[in-house]
Amino acid sequence: DAGITQSPRHKVTETGTPVTLRCHQTENHRYMYWYRQDPGHGLRLIHYSYGVKDTDKGEVSDGYSVSRSKTEDFLLTLESATSSQTSVYFCAISGGLAGPDTQYFGPGTRLTVL
């Protein structure tokens, strides 16, 4: 998975609790992304980062925030989890020798909000 790890890999939480997912890369790629994957919707971009402390919203950013204080780490926070945020979350990176267009995905985090 191109030097990308995600933690935790599985999480079950309750509605209203905060949740933070971590993406860690060892490739020193500049760009990092968070997607969610749901049946019937495919992959949808939540937020992305184009450098340390530089982030922007994707198409489904409501209810999510992100932070990137180091090149290697990109955190996704659900401030107050809801059942609609039950999903599989994927981190992706790009910007290495293959250029900014080639995105490499991590193994995913399966989140269940009860």
Added chain:
Amino acid sequence: QKEVEQDPGPLSVPEGAIVSLNCTYSNSAFQYFMWYRQYSRKGPELLMYTYSSGNKEDGRFTAQVDKSSKYISLFIRDSQPSDSATYLCAMRENTGANSKLTFGKGITLSVRP
């Protein structure tokens, strides 16, 4: 109409068959086209990346783009059980990390031994 439509599947074929996977799109600004393969409970991995209309071949895989018809295809020759996975098409308007990648919903392929 969604920006990217992909045959819903699932698709089941015998080993050795030729498989054709297709996506249509409505946004004529899309210029870059990709196919990702995703094994069960894994992240997607890039399989093919094309820019212009025409065919691009890589081993048993051929990606075809027809911009005039807004149609892309992935052909798999001599399909193997190891090809069993979900295939997602993806496309973008421009190069660069800030250009959003739009995905199809994916189609699940099963190759029977």
